[in-house]
Amino acid sequence: MKFNSVEFFIFLFLVFGILWRFNKSLKINNIILLVASYIFYGWWDYRFLFLMFFSSVVDYLVGYYMPSSKNRKLLMGISLSVNLGLLMFFKYFNFFLESAHDLLHNFGYQGGFTTLNIILPVGISFYTFQTLSYSLDVYKGKLKPQKDFIAFLNYVSFFPQLVAGPIERAKAFLPQFLSPRVFSYPQAVLGMRLLLYGIFKKMVVADNIGLRVDAIFAQPNQHTGLELIFGLSLFAIQLYTDFSAYTDIARGVAKMLGFELMRNFRTPLFSKSIPEFWTRWHISLTTWFRDYLFIWLAGINKKSLSWRIISTILLFLIIGFWHGANYTFIVFGLLNGLYFIPRILSRKSQKMRSLLSFLNNNSLISKPVVLGNFLILSFTGVLFRSNDLSHASTYYQAVLNQDFFGLNDFILAILPLSLGFMIFEWYNQKKSHPFDLDGYPTWLRRSLYVIMILAVFLFGYFGTEPFYYFQF
Amino acid sequence: MKQFLKKTWPYVFIGIAYFLIGEYLLHRLNETTSIKEVARIQSSSKKELYYGRQVLGNSLPLYKYTLFERLQPEVLVVGQSVTLQFRDFVFEPFQDNFYNAGLMIRNLADLNYLADLFEQGEIKNPRFMLIAVDLSFVLKKTFLDEYSLEFDRPEDRALNAKSHLQGTQKLMLDAKLRELPLQNWGFGKAGMMGRGYRNDGSYRHLPEIERYLIDSTYHDGNLIDRLKNRQAPFIVPFEYDPEKAKRTMGVLDRFTKLGIEILLYIPPYSDAFFNQAMEDTLFSGFWKEYMSFQQELSDKQYAIIEFTTPSRMGLDDRFMVDAEHPGEVMSALQLKKYCDENRQTPSFLHHLKFTTLDSLLQQENTLPISFLKDSINLRFKSKEK
Incomplete structure (x- = not known):
């Protein structure tokens, strides 16, 4: 869903109304927000949702087990591999393949090659960096892991900034999902x-x-x-x-x-x-x-x-x-x-x-x-x-x-x-x-x-x- | 919250009021009829109706595909805009089982997709197809290859809220557009103005006909300037692509294997354009290879209406709508000439009569650029007299 579309304004009107109407419980409010964010993102292609959910789950689990783990480097490695791996595959795979082919061609290789028909999931460069920053901060001990799974999913998928940032840091942004929100006129x-x-x-x-x-x-x-x-x-x-x-x-x-x-x-x-x-x-x-x-x-x-x-x-x-x-x-x-x-x-x-x-x-x-x-x-x-x-x-x-x-x-x-x-x-x-x-x-x-x-x-x-x- | 809603409401109201005014104007101009509805009416009506939206846009490949899918005709014409002047009565007695899907297929990938549809049984095979193999089918680089009927079919702009806002913007900024159409039948203002797609899919060039009645000289349409400036379709590298030509033949084979009789059509150019263009080395270099491709098709026993110019048919450039688009009379004469000379292949052509065409050709109202057959043209017929 694009910001400059009629659908978005209808969506925003509904989310704004529903969210403030059911603002009595933070948990319900966060669930509504999460559903809204997933609808917003799935509007492009519902298949992208699985990818974002997978990336979120990996970093949630990495963060969750990091403090008690003896193998913190391994966990950090998993987070880095998954996030950068997804990014590499969806964004750069064909580029590397084509570059390798061109290079081999210069050395006389005459064979053909096939690129994959990969669709770049919208906003992948932004949300992978956001989740990665969370794992890195937990790894460095700058941040305590987040236990609230819904809050964490919201942190990754918050629809206003999901597709093109700002790339928020968990330290400043995650706590906003944990404290009750009050409507402020100004x-x-x-x-x-x-x-x-x-x-x-x-x-x-x-x-x-x-x-x-x-x-x-x-x-x-x-x-x-x-x-x-x-x-x-x-x-x-x-x-x-x-x-x-x-x-x-x-x-x-x-x-x-x-x-x-x-x-x-x-x-x-x-x-x-x-x-x-x-x-x-x-x-x-x-x-x-x-x-x-x-x-x-x-x-x-x-x-x-x-x-x-x-x-x-x-x-x-x-x-x-x-x-x-x-x-x-x-x-x-x-x-x-x-x-x-x-x-x-x-x-x-x-x-x-x-x-x-x-x-x-x-x-x-x-x-x-x-x-x-x-x-x-x-x-x-x-x-x-x-x-x-x-x-x-x-x-x-x-x-x-x-x-x-x-x-x-x-x-x-x-x-x-x-x-x-x-x-x-x-x-x-x-x-x-x-x-x-x-x-x-x-x-x-x-x-x-x-x-x-x-x-x-x-x-x-x-x-x-x-x-x-x-x-x- | 109440204070917030109270303060923001007037601004929201401005937006809603603007939208409602726009919707009223669009509805008044018949722009909001959906393509599905247009297809339903056009495919079942004997009345002449012209589809064309001046404000919202035509969503053309979708419109053509919707009618094609609905009609699934026995006789089908496909290709670029150069095919749009083949009319139903030229294929008599199949005029009621005919559709000119010109501009539905924009490139080789689209043609391939059409073959898929027939092979998968999603669309009933036609008995006969006239396929225009214009130069874009063998050009190395053409913007037409960016279109995709399969993956990127345009949405119906009558059903898209943003298009309505775009249309309202045009109406607000251009008072002329808001004038109500004179006729109360057809679709959209463009149809009322005479430009538009007929029930049989062919295209009606009213402004060009009107101009012809005032000044019956040939108009180039700036094609020679486009060649000089290397603008579309003559964008460098303007090169023949043998791989693409091979793939084109592969797709044509698929139609033949399906038992569909095909007649290929290499579209003509006006003499004025062609003679000048051949002095341009970029064009003539490509042309030589394109004509070899035509020969190759012929050698492979494809039935083919070969490249021509009006003078080669004993006509003149006034039979062209512009440098690259033959008029309806010329298109009909090209088909008739081919049938007269090669009626044995495809065998389907045995069935064609040309009674209506012959009678229209005899009529004094028939002009080089048009048969003036549409009833909406009656006022011109009287002018002509």
Whole structure:
């Protein structure tokens, strides 16, 4: 069930009503929530439910037996094998098979091969990481195992964030299923506001931009250099608005149901450097990798600067690969890793430190730096959007080779909306959320709500465009 | 909770009110009739009815498949849009047991699926099939291969809430669309406007006919520009795929083994387009191989209406709807010519009479682009006089 579908709104209306109506018993409330989450997920394909249930049961049992077990490493190994195994099989099996075939082909192997017709279960990259974090925390002794099976199943399957995050940590999220929930008017209002903002961002901004981006990326050779630069910049905005819209809706719905989800974005497109960008973009994923992989990896040789660079590049290669089984994501990860080198060098070079500090803090230069950083992100994002490396290469070449000037009306028409949106976010970036309207006069707030609702109906995209991150 | 509901209700009401207004408008324009219902009425009615939705969209492969499944005709036409001008009366006396399923099958995989359906007995075998083997069946890369009748059949947009919201959006933003249709029969506004799919599955090109009556010259439809700009269907690599050609023959064999008599159809191009296109090395390189494929089919004893252009038939480009779509008169003449020259195979063709066709060809109202046979065209007949 997609957030931007009519079914979802009917579903949400029912869940909201039933959940608060039967809020007298926490156990019943949790069971209702679990049923709702499984209906939500099974709406895509009921077969995916078995997979999620299996993954949940494995981690519940691993956690359950971990404290009393003499063989904790074995249990952790089971959790890692099951979760990463599922991910590898469903997401990467064909990629590895094809890559092996291509490699053998280069060495003269002429035989054929068969790929499996595997459907990627929606959200598998997100919920496997969530369950894995639970087992890892229990293993490290940071978290006590959860005995309440229903609460644990809810932790894995909580429908607002199941499909595209935020990837919640058990420590902050699981306790929310264990204490009685009380309806809070300000929370519910804030939830509705986030929901409206998310829907507006997705249907009006992201999807309308996406139509242009699709057209430009489909035939890069048919566009001028300027259109191609707009195309890649628009894609960066599309990706941000699309993904952050999902998070806004997830957080909004969670609030309406009495839950708190972590913030996943802090206006990342206004970052002054790539390292800063990664602290503001998909925060739940980057902190996951930092806590469970990077700290361990970098700790192997703390004193060596080169090892720090290597481990950072390795980290971003993995982050890139997490996004999908395609060489484009690997190169995307590699580039992002390389962008970290100046900051790593600044740890030991005073000159580098001064330069970075100047770029970040000088009031005259910091805004052009934001723009420059945005362009670097956008150019790198071509890899993220392209079907394969050759497609990305065609795009980059076309930027240089095509006639530069000229902008067609179809692309031009989206610029006021894109710019208007970015300006709105720029002025609200310091707030707890860009759509935090506290302090606005009531009439203005209400007018904004009505305008946004009408804008969704009149200018929203009602096609079948899914959220971009669903593919991961 | 009460306070929350009280405060949010007006905003929810805006959404509900908008939805209800939209539903009223869509219903008023006959856009909401489901395909199942359209198929039920079209398949049982003798009245001319045109299916076409301008606001919600046609869900075309589903529409065609629903009628095909319902009718399970003895005479079946399949292929891309180039087949859509084969009309029922051309296959006299089988006009009541005929269906033109043009655009139901979009690629080789779909054709293969059709063979599966016949083999598994899910659909009764037709006696005779006319199959258009256009260039997409042997092209290495074509967007048409992304469609799948088996796995990705479009849903009926009349039954999809999101499509209704999309339709309402169009109606709200374009006042012209809200005008009520002049006729009170047919389906959807597109049908009323004259574009649409007839009961026999063929397609009615009213705007092109209207244009022809004002200015009876040939219109290319920008195909030559698309070739120059390497746009669909001429997207690079515009290459012949021998593997695909082999697979196409394999699927055709399956129909033959089922005892279905087949007549293959290599669609024509207008002279204006074809002559210019042959000067383009990309096109001519591919064309040479495509014609070898046609020869190969012929050598394998497949009955085949070979590639032609209007001038090769003693006609001119006005018999084409555009550069790649033959008009209904030309399509009928192509079939008749084939029968006159090769009536022995397939044997089914022995049964065809062409009485209605011959009589229509004699009528002075018949234009190169159209027989002007539909009653809705009567006003044009008077104009012509």
